[in-house]
Amino acid sequence: MEKQRVSDAVIRRLPRYYRQLSQLEREGVLRISSGQLSRLMSLTASQIRHDLNCFGGFGQQGYGYSVKGLKSAIADILELGQQKHMIIIGAGNIGQALACYEGFPREGFYVHAIFDNNPRLIGKTVGRLQVSDIQELESYLAAEKVNIAVVATPGEFAQQTADRLTACGVRAIWNFAPIDVAAPNNVVVENVSLSDSLYALSYFMNQLDEQA
Amino acid sequence: MEKQRVSDAVIRRLPRYYRQLSQLEREGVLRISSGQLSRLMSLTASQIRHDLNCFGGFGQQGYGYSVKGLKSAIADILELGQQKHMIIIGAGNIGQALACYEGFPREGFYVHAIFDNNPRLIGKTVGRLQVSDIQELESYLAAEKVNIAVVATPGEFAQQTADRLTACGVRAIWNFAPIDVAAPNNVVVENVSLSDSLYALSYFMNQLDEQA
DNA sequence: TAGATTGTTAATCGATTAACAATC
DNA sequence: TAGATTGTTAATCGATTAACAATC
Secondary structure, eight states, X not given: OOOOOOOHHHHHHHHHHHHHHHHHHHTTOOEEOHHHHHHHHTSOHHHHHHHHTTTOOOOBTTTBEEHHXXXXXXXXXXXXXXOEEEEEEOOSHHHHHHHHOTHHHHTTEEEEEEEESOTTTTTOEETTEEEEEGGGHHHHXXXXXXXXXXXXXXXXXXXXXXXXXXXXXXXEEEEOSSSOOOOOTTSEEEEOOHHHHXXXXXXXXXXXXXXX | OOOOXXXXXXXXXXXXXXXXXXXXXXXXXXXXXXXXXXXXXXXXXXXXXXXXXXXOOOOBTTTBEEHHHHHHHHHHHTTTTSOXXXXXXXXXXXXXXXXXXXXXXXXXXXXXXXXXXXXXXXXOEETTEEEEEGGGXXXXXXXXXXXXXXXXXXXXXXXXXXXXXXXXXOOEEEEOSSSOOOOOTTSEEEEXXXXXXXXXXXXXXXXXHHHO
C-alpha cells in the first residue's frame, strides 16, 4: 500500500500549524482539540484532522492533541531539526534584511555568505557577515555545502544567477526578484514576489470599498 | 444577470500575468496567444483564457492578445493606476528594506512614513524618510489618508499594532510579523510569513532528495 | 476563404467538508 | 461508563481542464 502523495495545499498549511502551536506553547497551553485550533486559525476542524492524518495519527480520541507533541511531529515532517545552509545573492535591501533576520537560525536555517557584484558593497559588514564578490560564487560553492540559495538580485539578473547556482549543484532556490525564475526539474524554486502579495491585498481592499 | 464573484485563486494569478506581460513588453513582443503564454508561465492555455474571461474578452480570435492591451487591462482590474498611500510600522530589517524598495512606487504604492518604538531608531534616515516615534501613529493617521499599513514589528507586537491601526480606520494590513494577525471583517489582512515560504521550499527540497 | 485562436460551456479532477464509527 | 474527540470514509463543492462553436 503505497503512501499517497500529500498535496501542496496541505504542505503549505504545515508551517502555519507549526507557528500556531509554537504560540500556544509559549502561552503554556498543553493540549488542544481540532475544534479549538480551527477557531484560532480560521480553518475547519475537519480540515485540520484531515491534514494531520496525511502524516499520521497524532491525536488521541476524547482528548485532542498534545501541543508539544504535535508541534514536534510537524517539525519532524518539515525536518526543521536538521541544519540548513544558505547563501544570499544580492546585498541590496532585501538581501541584507534576510541576512540579518534572526528568525531563520532559530529554526535551523543559517546564512553563511552573501554575495554582490557592486564594488561599493563588497567587503561591507551585514550582520555577522561580510559581503563577498559574486565572482567568488563558483569557488565558494565548490568548497561549501549549500542547501538553499536566496536570489535577491534585481529582476534582470535573477535568471542568470539561478543558472549559475544550478550549474554548481544548488538544489533549492528562494527567489525574491520580481521575475519568476525557471530551473531544471531536479531543482526546487520558490518564487516569492512580494509585489504580487501587495497587489492582491490592494485588490481585495478595493473590492471591500466598492461593497461599502 | 449578476456578475459572479471571481475566486481568490484567479485574483492571485493576475499579478503574475501582469509581471509576465511587463516582461514581454520590455522584450518588444507585441502580441501573444494563450498557448504561448501558458508555456512561459507553466499554466494551461485553457486556464489563462478562463481566468481572463472572468473580467472580459481581451483577446481576438485567430490573433491572440495584444501584450500592451492585456497588460493595461490587468492594471485596470488591479487598479494599479491609482496611487496607494502606505506607512510601515517597525523599522527593523524588513521594515527598512520595504521602505527602500523601488519597485513599489513604480506601480503607484508610496511609503510616506515609517514608525518604531526604539529611541535609537527614531529620527534615523531610511531611504527618503525619517523614522517617526510610534507614539505619533494615531495623530498621523488622523491627519493623513493611509490606504495600506505594513506591520513589520516583532511577532509579540503585531496584533496590538494591527488593533491600533484598525482603531484608526486603516482598512488594509500587510503583515510581515511571524504571527497571523486578526482584524474585523471590514479590514483586509495579508499575512505574508516569509518563514512559511522557506519551510515549504525546504520540505519540497527534502522530498526531491528522498526520491533520488 | 482557410487557419488560427478566442470565448464559453461541459466534464473532470482534486480539495474541502460532513458524517460517524472507533476509541480514549 | 458516559462524554469527548479523533481517524477515516463518503459527499460536496469548487477549480481546472477539455472541447468546440464562434469569429477574427
